Amino acid sequence: MAEQRILITGGAGFIGSRTVQQLMQHSCAAAPVAIWVLDNLHPQVHGAAATSPEFPKGVTFVKGDVCDRRLITELLATARPNVIIHMAAETGTGQSMDEIYRYCQINVMGTAVLLEAIAQVSAQIDGPVNGPVNEPNKLPLERFILMSSRAVYGEGAYWDTTHRQTVVPPPRSVEDLKAGRFDPIVPGARLRAVPTSETMPPAPSSIYASTKLMQEHLVQQAGAIAPWQATIFRFQNVYGPGQSLKNPYTGVLSIFSRQILAGKTLNIYEDGQIGRDFVFIEDVVNALVLACNANIPHGSIINIGSGKTTTILEAAKTLLRLYGKPTDAYQITGDFRAGDIRHAVADIQLAQQLLNWQPNVSVEDGLSKLAAWCEECVLT
Template sequence: MKILITGGLGFIGQHLIGKLRDTGHHELIVVDNLSEQVHSSKTIDPGTADISLIVAGVEDYLAYEHVLDGLDVVIHLAAQTGTGQSMCRTSDYVESNVQGTAQLFDALARKHKNLESLHVVLASSRAIYGEGQYETSMGSPVTPRPRSRTQLEAGQYEITEAEGSSLTRALPTIESASLDPGSLYAASKLMQEYQLRYFCEMTGAEHSIFRLQNVYGPGQALDNPYTGVLGVFFNRARAGQELYLFEQGGATRDFVYVSDVVNTLARNLGSPTNQPVNVGTGCPISIGRVAKMIRDGVGGNAPIIPSNRYRIGDIRHAYADVSKLNQLVDTQQFIDFETGVADYITWAGNQEPAADGSERAYAEYLRFFQ
């Protein structure tokens, strides 16, 4: 297959390239702007020497439109990915994630001569659901409103019904749940889904949309403080610095190991889903527990500080309903979090120590919102 991967030199993209090399004789073309935030201290993996690399933003279609005709698959990974950062740098996020996607699709429409044979895969995000679904004390599912700034300032982190009564538990989020993105990043990922759907409706191209939960694993940028809580905790634990838990550490996420994600993407290349599919484990893990696992795995006694820090746009609980995903792959075979974190710590421990930028990122956020 002739495959274009946008953002292919990022965390997920590099794993995907490795997987596609192992599984077939594909011609791989990558468009990546080598965003400094992701690539500042890394040289490109020499293993990428056999791909055709075009260093450009997806929004700069003139740089890559000549490679579009004849593609079998486009895997669209290129995006700016920081939830908190997106709230302070809205025009950058719209330019990369929304305008970039528009330019990619417009260029495909102009240059690809047989769009009905094209499969476009989008790495969307769980973030588009916002808080997802909860269960009321009467046992019925409900989609709550996001927490207000007043609630967050008062330390009322758990989700309540409109009249303030508490909900019993977060439910796993199904693909048909309401979509209510809580940040500019999330809104831009939802916009990408719409852009893809309309492109395919107009052109006859097929598509797959994978709504990824929190992906983690070796290769995740350690020096990008805007995304990837494991990296933030790892850097600080290694330096013996405090690990600050936002919202007292009680928020939960569904952490899915990167190789399970890329195996799912790679298996599906020849069979478009033409609908969104969640990609996660279906198991929520609290951020407090993540911090403890990282600190204990690294060793040392960096203090773990439950704090009342919060960020507008963050959600409280998130985990996937994986029923649809199980029709494509067996999530029972996914790597469990304990094993995955141990692998991650081994990998991260072999990297050059990265300066922690999380305090700077938080200060930037506070300057913007106060």
């Protein structure tokens, strides 16, 4: 079998580093894998003093920025990947509302740089990428896998029990949130949250979500005139061992863990009933590994989640119990974040159909693994 050559941008991060490990475990003489990781070791994620991470043999780490055109072009020409997994991104929903330029720069322009470099490297090797259709393209890229987010759905699907139809409510207004009206409002409708399928229209309610949707459009459109196939994953809230304990902007379960272990009282936003679909890191990595080898129709958009809702209050209480703390060491403050959504749960049938994938780790088991890992990190 020919060597699989995989470039992972953002591959030193939470999902990336686990994906690298899992892919390398699959590498063997019969099916060798070589991986290139591009990552700028963002200080917010890795700390200010981050050094190059250790990767297994067969992995080449390149420290650099996804917006660096020259570096990306050189890397593509050297690595000649047949799979690219694009993960490098700014990832904080709340932070994105204040740092609009930075989020657009990295998420949108970084993707643009990468896509244009793919076209340019292909053209250098083989003439214009959008030349005659049958012209062979010697950059062996077969698959481009984008890590998008369920954030693109905004509030996602609700069943309107009055009019008996599925609707996507508009983003919640700051006035409503200030007044404690936390549930989404559609005038004249009674709403019940239901799993969101990939067919629901996107309705981003944060800058982060808008940049993720723009990434999707760029990848779909660039891929439409190229010989590679795009797969777009919309992940729900990924959690588990390895998620940055330094980043104060992402990963509510890691943030809670850090606060619990520091003896702090948890601040539970809104009324505690924010619902999230927490999907365990191993399940996410399994989906990515399957996608590296799957023949999926170009442009497929696939939800990855647990398919179940857990409220933030339930998650907080479970973590408090797992850390052996009083389960009432929290305050429901009514605080809120502009751009946040109320309720998330994925319809995961398409992932089952296209990838034969399903989540295996329950939230209780996943939280136990997270808690054990966080305690170990604090002790060492």
